Amino acid sequence: MAAVEFVTTVGTCNKVDTPSDGKDLSVQAGNNLRFEVWGDGIDVNPSVRWTVDGGPNDNLVTARIVKPHSGVENLGRGCRIAKGSVEVEVDSPDEAGATRQRSLWFRMPLGDESRLQMRVVPFRTPVWTFADERPAQGAAFFRRALTQSPADCLTRSGGTVVRDLNDTRMTITLPPGANGDTSNCTLEFRTSVSPADSPEIDIQQEFGYTVSSPAHMRLVSGDNRAAGALATRVIRFTGDVANIRNTRATRTSTLTIATPNPNRADTLTLVINPPATANGFAQGCVCRNAQTGDTINVNDLFQCELRLAQPPAAAGQLVSIEAQDRMCVAAGSNDVTYSSASGLGSFNAPATGTFHSIPFRANGGNTSVNPPTPCASRTSPVAHTLKFWVGQRGAASGQAYTQCQIRIRQP
Known part of the structure; x- marks a missing residue:
């Protein structure tokens, strides 16, 4: 009897689940999440319905077939075998806080149904830090969590950059004379975000973090995009040098990053201290x-x-x-x-x-x-x-x- 045989990412032969492997297909929460289900004749009269197996008993998880592929067509794509397949899209709430277990029932050629068990895994809580970029083993260069170009152009002659609280706080103390410094200087803040834990998720898709930062830090365009719920992402900011140098009193700013589930978020702290009140020499006599x-x-x-x-x-x-x-x-x-x-x-x-x-x-x-x-x-x-x-x-x-x-x- 024809049945669901395996699941892949769309257009590939990367098998991520089979009904006989003893585990459910696991997918990332969110809308338009797509994967491909393979089985003899599954494309002949394609249809799918869903039922609740566990988790919240609601109708917030839906599935639809967006494109069938015949066995003849699949000889030239995906697994390159004479077996039918259907591309499936699943919608589920971004803000889901609990795992939802569902069954997808696919109609087979004789009118019977074949079951695929699926878990919708919510977004994980992110862990966000100020982070150095360390090169591959043997390479001499690495990029600091705060890169100053030219070197030390913000903090030379007495300024400091300190990270603490497990790299979640950066404190910049400006050197004497910084308030009047107009020399050329560019700043790049480097951060890294990753999930707090890594449950199995077979099907992931790109998503965007929501990032907020103070006016003197600007997100580098596109850096808030992550490849999937379990991906580690480097997020960079450029610093407004003139604004930072003009600090006259201590400024403490909170940066926030959130997944599409706004309840799964993390923060960083940036402290900018003005030059010390005691005077000094800005250069040699x-x-x-x-x-x-x-x-x-x-x-x-x-x-x-x-x-x-x-x-x-x-x-x-x-x-x-x-x-x-x-x-x-x-x-x-x-x-x-x-x-x-x-x-x-x-x-x-x-x-x-x-x-x-x-x-x-x-x-x-x-x-x-x-x-x-x-x-x-x-x-x-x-x-x-x-x-x-x-x-x-x-x-x-x-x-x-x-x-x-x-x-x-x-x-």
Whole structure:
């Protein structure tokens, strides 16, 4: 007697179920889910009906035959055998929370029916994380969960990117000066979503996640499409660099991803911290004379140019100074306090912006070392280091410290 013999994906010979294998055909929830059922004569007078076997007793699962194929036709397609088949479409609710067990009854050539047992499996709860892209074994390159191009263009000079809570939260702390940074920078956030569990599903189809994100993250077009309910999908966002750099207070944003069943969803958290309130140097200092550069003649003035990460407050910003040899330089104006007895000094950077110039004068004579050596030379200019701190003198490292070098020449 003719009967259902096996099930494949449409147009292939990938057999996913047979009535004799002891298990039901399992299909993903959703509309227009298509598969192909094979059996001698199943195409002659095609018809299908459905009955409830288990799960909610409702009429929300329906099936229809959309296209029959004769045995002659199938010699040139699918399994390439002289056996009839029918393409079947099943509709079921995307929002289904429970598995629905149904029987599909196919009419055979003699008017009898052959049964195919089927389970409709609901969408799984997604698990969403910020994720690095790691290459195949042996490859040298991998893409970070936050890719900055050029490298570290958002966080250079003191910023950080930290992930925690099992990679479900990313915290970006902007470096000093970020609020005024207009340099070229592109950002790509990389996330990965996969089902929390992986039950057997014989027939899956592509679907779209619903994704919401803050204004400073834009979904890459098409990245919300997944190949099937059990597929892992990389979802990328581009970052609005100007918007992010303009962060003045901590911003905490929630990103949400949901399957076609809106009750099966997950979230990520993005925190953006503004630059630290303590000031620092945005770049290394440069000391030079306008005509002779960093080689300075005895008694000539030179300027040490500093760029702060943030404009000083109304009262100004203390900059502490130390000369490598206290006898070889002097203050170049009344704005600079400097003692040749200690080699220490200070400058109050006014609230006029981030760029400041501190004037000094190069001295001749001898150094303070024992035995003394000349501060300058006609043949080989003598190198000297000047050190600067934002605020009080401290460790000779970090964002609040910079140093630069001059050479003094005896004309």
